[in-house]
Amino acid sequence: VRDLVRVLLVALGFTTVALVIGLVALRVAREARERRRTVRMQALREVVLTALMGEPDEANRARSDLRGRTGPAWTDLEEQAFAMMPKIKGDSHDALVSLLVSKGAAAHAVALARSRSQVRRARGAYRLGALGQSEDLSTLLGLLRDHAFLVRRMTVRALGQVGNPLAVPPLLDALTADPRLTRDVLAALGRIGPVAAPHLRRELRRSLDEPSPDRRAALTATGLGVIGDVASVPLLVAALSDHGQPGLAAAAADALGSLGAPEAVRPLLGSVRRPDPELRVAAARALGAIGQPDVAGSLAAALCDGDHETSRAVAGALLRLGAPGREALETSASVYAAEALAVQRVRQGV
Amino acid sequence: VDLLAVVTWALNSFGWFFVGYSVLINTSFLTLTVLAVADFWAYLRRLDFAAYDETFAEALAPGISILMPAYNESAGIVESVQAMTALRYPDFEVVVVDDGSTDDTAARVVEAFDMVEVPIVVPEDILTSGRVTATYLSRRGSQNVLLVTKTNGGKADALNVGINAARKQLVCMVDADSLLDPDALLHVSRPFADDPERVVASGGVVRVANGSRISRGRVTGVRMPGRWLPRIQVVEYLRAFLVGRTGWSRMGALLIISGAFGLFRKDVLLELGGLARDCIGEDAELVVRLHRWLGDQGRDGRVVFVAEPVAWTEAPEDRAVLRKQRRRWHRGLTEVLTKHRAMLFRPRYGRVGMVSMPWFVAFELLAPFVEVFGVLFLGVALLLLWLDGSGLTHLQLVNQDVIWLLLGTSLLYAVVLTLTALAIEELSFRRYRGLRDILIAIWAAFEENLGYRQLNAWWRVGGAVEAWRRTKHDWGDMQRRGLGKT
Numbered sequence: 001v002r003d004l005v006r007v008l009l010v011a012l013g014f015t016t017v018a019l020v021i022g023l024v025a026l027r028v029a030r031e032a033r034e035r036r037r038t039v040r041m042q043a044l045r046e047v048v049l050t051a052l053m054g055e056p057d058e059a060n061r062a063r064s065d066l067r068g069r070t071g072p073a074w075t076d077l078e079e080q081a082f083a084m085m086p087k088i089k090g091d092s093h094d095a096l097v098s099l100l101v102s103k104g105a106a107a108h109a110v111a112l113a114r115s116r117s118q119v120r121r122a123r124g125a126y127r128l129g130a131l132g133q134s135e136d137l138s139t140l141l142g143l144l145r146d147h148a149f150l151v152r153r154m155t156v157r158a159l160g161q162v163g164n165p166l167a168v169p170p171l172l173d174a175l176t177a178d179p180r181l182t183r184d185v186l187a188a189l190g191r192i193g194p195v196a197a198p199h200l201r202r203e204l205r206r207s208l209d210e211p212s213p214d215r216r217a218a219l220t221a222t223g224l225g226v227i228g229d230v231a232s233v234p235l236l237v238a239a240l241s242d243h244g245q246p247g248l249a250a251a252a253a254d255a256l257g258s259l260g261a262p263e264a265v266r267p268l269l270g271s272v273r274r275p276d277p278e279l280r281v282a283a284a285r286a287l288g289a290i291g292q293p294d295v296a297g298s299l300a301a302a303l304c305d306g307d308h309e310t311s312r313a314v315a316g317a318l319l320r321l322g323a324p325g326r327e328a329l330e331t332s333a334s335v336y337a338a339e340a341l342a343v344q345r346v347r348q349g350v
Numbered sequence: 351v352d353l354l355a356v357v358t359w360a361l362n363s364f365g366w367f368f369v370g371y372s373v374l375i376n377t378s379f380l381t382l383t384v385l386a387v388a389d390f391w392a393y394l395r396r397l398d399f400a401a402y403d404e405t406f407a408e409a410l411a412p413g414i415s416i417l418m419p420a421y422n423e424s425a426g427i428v429e430s431v432q433a434m435t436a437l438r439y440p441d442f443e444v445v446v447v448d449d450g451s452t453d454d455t456a457a458r459v460v461e462a463f464d465m466v467e468v469p470i471v472v473p474e475d476i477l478t479s480g481r482v483t484a485t486y487l488s489r490r491g492s493q494n495v496l497l498v499t500k501t502n503g504g505k506a507d508a509l510n511v512g513i514n515a516a517r518k519q520l521v522c523m524v525d526a527d528s529l530l531d532p533d534a535l536l537h538v539s540r541p542f543a544d545d546p547e548r549v550v551a552s553g554g555v556v557r558v559a560n561g562s563r564i565s566r567g568r569v570t571g572v573r574m575p576g577r578w579l580p581r582i583q584v585v586e587y588l589r590a591f592l593v594g595r596t597g598w599s600r601m602g603a604l605l606i607i608s609g610a611f612g613l614f615r616k617d618v619l620l621e622l623g624g625l626a627r628d629c630i631g632e633d634a635e636l637v638v639r640l641h642r643w644l645g646d647q648g649r650d651g652r653v654v655f656v657a658e659p660v661a662w663t664e665a666p667e668d669r670a671v672l673r674k675q676r677r678r679w680h681r682g683l684t685e686v687l688t689k690h691r692a693m694l695f696r697p698r699y700g701r702v703g704m705v706s707m708p709w710f711v712a713f714e715l716l717a718p719f720v721e722v723f724g725v726l727f728l729g730v731a732l733l734l735l736w737l738d739g740s741g742l743t744h745l746q747l748v749n750q751d752v753i754w755l756l757l758g759t760s761l762l763y764a765v766v767l768t769l770t771a772l773a774i775e776e777l778s779f780r781r782y783r784g785l786r787d788i789l790i791a792i793w794a795a796f797e798e799n800l801g802y803r804q805l806n807a808w809w810r811v812g813g814a815v816e817a818w819r820r821t822k823h824d825w826g827d828m829q830r831r832g833l834g835k836t
Contacts, residue, residue, distance in 0.1 A: 005751045005755045005758070008758060008759075016766055019766065019769035019770065019773060023773055023776060023788055024788060027784075149544070179546070179547055180546065180547070183546075312517070335469070338469050339469055339471050343487060346468055346489055
């Protein structure tokens with residue numbers, strides 16, 4: 001036992017001393033390395049900015065300097081460029097992309113996307129998205145089926161950046177397979193923009209004919225609202241009816257509100273009286289967003305609904321309908337009407 | 351019967367018991383540390399491409415109501431609320447609930463934010479004992495601040511009123527004296543985006559702000575405090591809150607989220623009936639009850655810890671205040687574990703029931719008792735050894751090897767764990783910089799074991815006894831110097 005105790009104590013003592021020395025050494029070494037790196041990256045950043053925004057002769061010199069970099073200098077440049085890319089727009093962004101592509105950054109990103117490490121694959125997807133080259137679409141679409149959530153998520157974001165509408169159906173498939181990607185897919189659809197609309201309309205039409213138990217249809221409707229597709233209003237109005245698909249009617253109501261579709265006012269008024277609280281709130285909000293004053297009277301009837309969220313949403317919507325809405329609120333006994341009017345007075349500094 | 355033999359046997363048995371306990375508690379913590387390392391490593395590797403800003407600062411992000419219960423917080427309330435209003439998040443409101451303060455807490459908020467009384471409807475979804483007396487809104491349109499004043503009912507009651515008043519999907523509970531990092535909401539809401547169907551609550555790490563530079567309610571220069579109590583608490587928080595909770599979260603068995611910084615789904619809080627008013631550790635109790643509810647309903651829900659968002663808090667700088675805090679914490683833990691003892695070893699509650707709750711009973715609830723008895727034992731044993739060594743007695747009742755082993759496994763092993771936590775911090779978030787700070791932290795890792803730990807254990811024993819005797823408790827009013835004046 002004595003020997004064992006001795007060995008144990010010596011081991012613990014040794015570990016303690018090693019940790020103390022290691023901590024001090026780590027602190028000193030890392031801070032020195034960080035200082036050196038800061039200086040190096042700052043200098044590199046200035047060269048990149050000059051290459052993108054400098055006077056023509058300075059920019060040319062800076063570009064040839066950047067093109068001439070190899071090995072660790074190129075790795076630093078790649079890192080710096082990808083870090084700067086989200087903050088740079090327009091011609092400078094395009095120039096940076098073309099510099100990176102000319103040095104094989106896209107091929108490097110594709111190689112990363114094929115790595116065995118999920119962190120590298122995610123990094124590869126991120127870089128392909130930042131470069132925004134449609135030529136790499138197939139690589140990204142393949143990554144949508146990756147087993148790692150992180151990789152799939154980065155890929156969804158990247159597809160949004162690439163902006164190719166061919167990615168819309170696979171994006172919806174990825175969403176159906178994993179609802180955790182909801183916000184990412186919607187953000188990607190928003191980035192792809194109006195060119196995604198025909199695919200989404202086709203998808204929603206099919207969903208109305210063949211209802212499914214998942215939220216795919218609801219998210220398609222939300223997507224149409226996000227990209228502002230006015231042509232989808234009749235479809236969205238049709239989606240307001242009860243199709244037995246979770247969240248679809250509420251999502252359609254929200255989308256109609258975003259689109260400001262006056263032809264949806266009557267069906268939305270009907271939806272405010274339906275039993276689903278999520279739909280009632282969405283419909284009330286949409287009516288407020290559309291802003292047709294003549295619905296104030298009918299909408300005010302829902303003020304004393306008994307459900308806080310709906311009452312508050314209805315009061316908020318009435319405020320947006322101008323004088324008729326205010327009148328309806330002033331004559332209502334609902335506490336939410338008094339609240340809405342008082343909040344508006346505060347906001348207007350009355 | 352040979353009495354001396356019996357005493358020798360008893361002393362050695364006690365010695366081996368304490369050795370075994372120390373090894374178990376420290377090794378279990380080492381396991382949590384290893385799990386935490388895996389989590390930090392994954393987090394750091396994806397930082398450069400994760401684009402969190404882009405991911406969360408978007409219109410589709412769920413709205414958050416930040417609840418700030420306040421009772422006699424006049425000294426720091428304005429600065430805290432100002433800091434909250436400056437957070438980066440697309441859709442949030444700050445709900446300050448003044449729980450019948452006897453000082454001018456409410457008046458100071460009203461004045462600082464140019465507020466007027468407005469009849470905001472506060473539904474009674476959760477029953478409360480205090481009565482809402484007034485609601486105020488800021489006239490400055492850009493600041494979404496709501497002040498609710500109510501009659502005194504305790505912190506849990508104030509939070510319940512805040513939940514009723516909250517108008518967003520997610521509810522963030524913070525202490526009125528907490529300072530959040532600007533991106534804290536962006537980070538702590540991340541799990542809700544990653545897994546919206548399952549995540550029901552997430553908690554952020556709490557760090558000690560003493561010694562750091564604070565400007566306009568923000569920690570702008572992180573430094574180790576020079577004073578002994580706060581500097582020890584810095585390393586204690588790193589080990590227990592940063593590393594420990596990350597490990598538990600990685601294991602899927604996170605039992606506690608700090609009341610100083612936690613985010614919850616409002617609909618779930620309403621289903622749970624809000625915070626318990628009969629319990630001093632209402633934040634811990636809420637999370638344990640949440641786990642219980644999930645298990646009873648057979649729902650697949652997750653409570654996660656996010657190590658990056660930071661809430662800064664002022665740690666007590668004098669012994670009397672620290673004593674009060676630790677007694678309160680341990681009393682809370684005792685009440686929670688006693689109240690939910692039916693969850694112990696029940697597979698229905700998953701890893702929480704099978705792993706973390708038994709661990710908390712064995713190594714948190716009972717630890718101070720074992721520590722106090724261990725110290726007494728050590729004192730007696732060392733005295734007997736000294737008597738033998740000085741030739742005054744020749745009893746040889748104590749096995750010297752056991753004593754050395756006990757010192758090694760209880761003190762040295764603990765130092766190793768704390769140093770490991772410091773190393774993890776150094777390799778990951780690196781909030782502290784400079785040689786001075788690391789030397790102070792290393793010294794604190796040793797110093798913690800020489801008096802502080804033992805005192806702490808004694809105070810915690812008092813907390814457990816208070817819980818079992820069910821003595822009256824109050825808001826837990828702590829005297830603070832005020833952040834920014836440190």
